[in-house]
Amino acid sequence: MSHAQVIVVDVFIADSLVKKSEQESAMLQVSDAEAIIFNLVQPLDKKWDRELVTLLTAIDRILAIPVTSQLDFPHWDNSAMDGYAVRYEDVSGATKDCPTVLEVVEEIPAGVKPLRYIQSGQAARIFTGAVMPEGADTVVMQEQTQKQGDRVLILAAPKPQEFVRHRASFYQAGGQLLPPGITINPAEIAVLAAAQCREVTVYRRPRVAILSTGNELVAPDELLHPGQIVDSNQYALAALVAQIGSEPVPMGIVRDRPEQVKKAIAQAISVADVVLSSGGVSVGDYDYIDKNLEQLGATIHIRSVGIKPGKPLTVATFPKPKTQQSVLYFGLPGNPVSALVTFWRFVQPALRKLSGLANNWQPKFVLARTRYDLTSDGKRETYLWGQLHLVDGNYEFALASGSPSSGNLINLAQTNGLAVLPVGQTHIPAGEQVQVLQIN
Template sequence: MFSVKEAEAIVFNLVQPLDRQRDTEVVDLLSANSRILASPVSSQLDFPHWDNSAMDGYAVRYTDVQQASQEQPVSLEIVEDIPAGYQPQSTIQQGQAARIFTGAVMPTSADTVVMQERTRREDNRVLILAAPTKPQEFVRHRACYYKAGTQLLPAGVRLHGTEIAVLAAAQCTQVSVFRRLRVAIFSTGDELVTPDKPLQPGQIVDSNQYALAALVKQIGAEPLMLGIVPDKPDALEEAIAHAISNADVVLSSGGVSVGDYDYVERIIESLGGEIHIQAVAMKPGKPLTVATFTNQVIYFGLPGNPVSALVTFWRFVQPTIKKISGLAEGWQPKFVKARTRHQLRSDGKRETYFWGQLHLTDGVYEFQVAGGSQNSGNLINIAQTNALAVLLVGQTLISQGEEVQVLLV
């Protein structure tokens, strides 16, 4: 049985990102939300595109106004009004100024903007009542934000609203993104039924498949739901063979412990899979199978207990999917330190996870354990979970108010 850290190292070293040449597609900008950029992007535009004003005011020559004051204002002739989107027609000569608005193009020979609050207009002249603090004040120079031809966005970033805004401004209307990862999901067990069926004595509703599909979709991959597979070797072999032929990642739940009807591992080996992990020293989630196939498919046999399936997904599967999907940074599990609002106890024999909610209170993270039983079969109180508090091996008690390591989910 591997420790959690050992299992993490094995899993993350097994997987490689999608290929930047073979596993990409070109999409339009409106379809790029939440996709991962496959190639660096550059633009032929400078940002700003031209020297422009950062303030409503007057475009002037600094040498004309550097001595201006309330007591000795400088009077300048206004030769042009320049709104945003207008190409200036004048060259500013000595003793002249142009009325200018925020974002408007600077006229030739003007090098400074005096904000309108420091001026007083009188017909076609303006009085400068205070000198600028420096030359080129309130002027945004061409390419001071970005120079055309250089890298605008690197490969491996997930595109959200801010990145799409940048791409739109740069007139990059189509981008190369990694294809969506295909994740096959099925549940095993004769006792399972779908949510729409009436329950008979001893039966259990299959919640795992729905939870895992939602989580897979949430991180940008495409779930392929294969349904419930009975505890029969032939049916399991058919399901696993189909899954590894049609997906990049396979998630099964149940059938990976040592019961008489747990056939998953022997079928994986019969199909040519190599098993790397069979159990992890964690609670919940000990019975975890991880295998790979020659076609680079990675297989996770998750525990059947609902909470165990979710905890192992968050700890190992979620970062794996993010890494394979092409995300360059931020795919690793993210931990923070938090103050626990409740006492947390463990026997110290396995790395133990408590589910609950992380809150930010007066600048300090606080962890609130979910009410009710912290039992791997109790799915009800895992609703609204956004974090897992972790007690490491050897830790048996973290008292209320003390610091605990918390995994963000």
């Protein structure tokens, strides 16, 4: 090797070391990075970022405005039991040895309007959900009665107003039936249907552009050549985005060429609320993401986080013309495991907050007993993937089988929890408690 070549190599190594040193010095703790990201997220605008959907398509959407109803719930006084509608004063002293005898003057099935006013000494045969007749204030369950022709024997005294569901006791017309910022689940669908809400106003789905960078990447349907790998990140991230109710916008593979990367980022920020790229955020010669973000006018808030796996993480914002919101950019690591871990830890809660959820968008951690020894080098907050199991009311964590390497995408299958080893902790023995991030 010539003297000139030695100098070039030395300069290259020195430059790489400087870049690595700069990244290490800018590395944020996980909690600090989380705070920055969550503060950057501004939920969708409840006035402009909403749409009207039919009740049958509202499942899993986020309610944008309060729902009220002009109906009382229950709509009228009704029976909570099959039995007899009576006047309490007539039956307050009834016993099995000295039953009260009442005349049955009417039968009231559910859905039928009562026709008779219940006088003293009278009763109406009534069924669950049926409207209470005027004059009656109590229901005696049929098990405490004995029918004899057009008479009924009351064999036990009920409590006053027993088994009567009073009008508006569940909800009074005009009040708030459902608050904004909640997910519409099947129970909420039932409430909306009962309130005769055939359409409901929800937040639109956030649009998330997804692109993968790397000369080595090929699509799943392409032939693999030596040195190439399949772009699994595009598909995994699109699935994760869709799973939490956002709209994925896959934008394909971008080669490691500065102008191509810059063009792809510019296109992505023009069509999306959030952009996810994977790869190109480390300190290598082919890592162009940060440089292109700066050239396009982004404000870079995070360049590196003390998390393992997933240290090279870029978070930036682009202003949106004529709005108070920004396009949020996540430059995720290219390593598939690192990309998923950083998504679960940072991106997923950010998207949930952006979507309009008022509560429960934050990461959820639970305490679990680990079935296996957990280890790390203690230098960064370490996340180990595996399965959470609920056993007799308590969580247990089983480490994924096989190599725990971040390069082992295969054993990530069936993961539903990430065990967390804090900075400075190198070992949690089997049988001890560990904090676990729930990811699904």
